[in-house]
Amino acid sequence: MATVEHVGGDDPPLVALPATAYAVLGLLSFGRELSGYDIKKWADASLRHFYWAPAISHIYRELQRLEQLGLVEGHEAPQDGLRNKRMYRITASGRAAVTAWLVESPGETPMLKHPVALRVWLGHLVEPDDLTRLLSAHVDRLRDELAQIEASIAGVRGDDAMRYPAAVLQWAKSIYEADLTASQTLQQSLQRAPDARRPTR
Amino acid sequence: MATVEHVGGDDPPLVALPATAYAVLGLLSFGRELSGYDIKKWADASLRHFYWAPAISHIYRELQRLEQLGLVEGHEAPQDGLRNKRMYRITASGRAAVTAWLVESPGETPMLKHPVALRVWLGHLVEPDDLTRLLSAHVDRLRDELAQIEASIAGVRGDDAMRYPAAVLQWAKSIYEADLTASQTLQQSLQRAPDARRPTR
């Protein structure tokens, strides 16, 4: 991967990168200059809820790669007192690359990696009480996450390009709400019909 | 990682393994002997919907590691005409390890990696029609997945330990249904309030 292939008329270049690289490029496609640190914060507030919670070190390496490929441009921005920032902006070919990826790549299947579900799935190995506690903690965490999503929605500037991020956060909110109610239902159904025997332990 | 640490009274040993290793161990904890191939099929029919869709090669390597750690035991099972199967069963210390992990490890946060959401989030880069088509395709895929989940639920044997897998599949069904309705709502909301200007492209 990470090789640049010229396809068809030699322009625009189609770049084979992982989806997460396009996510970083996408964050820069809203027009503002961002530092690696800015990207991390924005990703944590927004992208995290439906796509990715990147490690900060990973973002820095991704930005280096994207710069080598000419998809972003970085420059030092002196900060008084503080350490210099390195600010990045997307290039024309970067913008073309994300757009091409969006249109051409046939969207992979979504994936849900839910450790709580995995634990309940293995419920026969633990005491029923353990599951109840697990699900309660999960519901609490969901309430937290829902509050954060609402804060992110409130924080979105009302301009044009931001319509889509706002709409997706709204969609994400529905998903987490569904998780919340389904988890409560699950908890109740496990209590209502408790095991006759001891768990196989 | 993958080192065995003895904690406290030297028994049971606490094993530091990735969650996916415990998923494989968990599949074996239902008591039946399974081959790598069996595990792959079962994971694809069940685990995939809420946790993991492992590569078959990964499963084979994971089983090797688990055997070296003494958490599973494998033996050759001659098949007439066909290639030999290598069947695995969980050991007592394997069962102790999964159970300890379930009880002690404080469940990581779930993660949702949703390429469709990412694309809609970047909606300002594409034509509105592209998003409509994307969401339609997504809804179709969801209907497929829901049908598969229902098939898996129907295929679950009605015995004792299988209560939990059935309950989790039911939970997963709710999540996918929520995705379906939220995606339809999203699609409509994007059509109802179309962009005044051309997309910034």
Add this chain to the structure above:
DNA sequence: CGTTGCATGTAAGGTGTTACATGATTAC
């Protein structure tokens, strides 16, 4: 007669993580 299913495994390499190094400023 080609594809799909059954069945196992190795090799190579990309993706993404944690740990570490560094250092100023602000808040408790």
Add this chain to the structure above:
DNA sequence: GTAATCATGTAACACCTTACATGCAACG
């Protein structure tokens, strides 16, 4: 004074995937 925030980056390494190698049986 100690923690948190701002800010960037390297090194090491674990995780997991794709590609490849192999081969029989059954279905259309």
